[in-house]
Amino acid sequence: MVRKTPKKLLKKFQNEVNNTIYDFSDCSICGICCKDETLTMKEPDINRISRKLAIDKKSFLNQYTHYNIETEETVMNMPCPLLKDNRCTIYDIRPEICRNFPVFILEEGIVIINNIEECAKATHFFESFLDFCSKRYQDHYKNLIKNNHFPKSDSSVKNAVLPIKLIAAFIIWLNKD
Numbered sequence: 001m002v003r004k005t006p007k008k009l010l011k012k013f014q015n016e017v018n019n020t021i022y023d024f025s026d027c028s029i030c031g032i033c034c035k036d037e038t039l040t041m042k043e044p045d046i047n048r049i050s051r052k053l054a055i056d057k058k059s060f061l062n063q064y065t066h067y068n069i070e071t072e073e074t075v076m077n078m079p080c081p082l083l084k085d086n087r088c089t090i091y092d093i094r095p096e097i098c099r100n101f102p103v104f105i106l107e108e109g110i111v112i113i114n115n116i117e118e119c120a121k122a123t124h125f126f127e128s129f130l131d132f133c134s135k136r137y138q139d140h141y142k143n144l145i146k147n148n149h150f151p152k153s154d155s156s157v158k159n160a161v162l163p164i165k166l167i168a169a170f171i172i173w174l175n176k177d
């Protein structure tokens with residue numbers, strides 16, 4: 001059975017990752033994440049944003065989202081109607097998933113770097129991570145590559161799935177200066 005990481009700890013680590021990426025990887029403001037991603041909305045997101053837009057929840061859901069029957073999740077319409085001139089019009093209160101994009105920490109103890117091919121932020125983060133691994137964890141890194149635990153940088157795989165411990169070590173290394 002997979003041991004789950006406590007939610008509070010996950011949130012703390014996710015915030016730390018978000019802040020590190022914000023300082024370290026430049027966003028090219030291409031807007032791809034707001035035009036062509038599956039962004040799941042949580043209840044607090046829906047409440048907060050509908051309040052800000054001064055519309056009731058039902059109108060917000062009808063106007064801006066749709067329901068995915070297969071995953072049973074509320075998903076933002078794409079391209080996101082809240083994007084104007086490639087800028088988020090609700091940036092300060094954007095949904096949690098938008099704040100976390102493109103690196104997601106999951107409770108199963110894994111980290112997903114999303115859309116490495118297209119997102120400049122994700123590409124920079126992933127390339128630097130590989131660089132860190134090759135310098136710091138040579139044997140471990142070789143074994144991970146050998147066992148296909150994560151794709152090489154030239155792989156056509158869009159998302160990297162990585163062990164949380166390795167990303168934690170990378171974040172500490174990035175923040176050490």
Ligand code: SF4
Nearest residue numbers: 034080082083088098
């Ligand atoms: S809410 Fe903002 S950040 Fe999120 S998809 Fe829409 S425009 Fe992009």
Ligand code: SF4
Nearest residue numbers: 027028030031033119
């Ligand atoms: S896809 Fe990546 S680089 Fe482009 S706007 Fe989104 S976060 Fe920034």
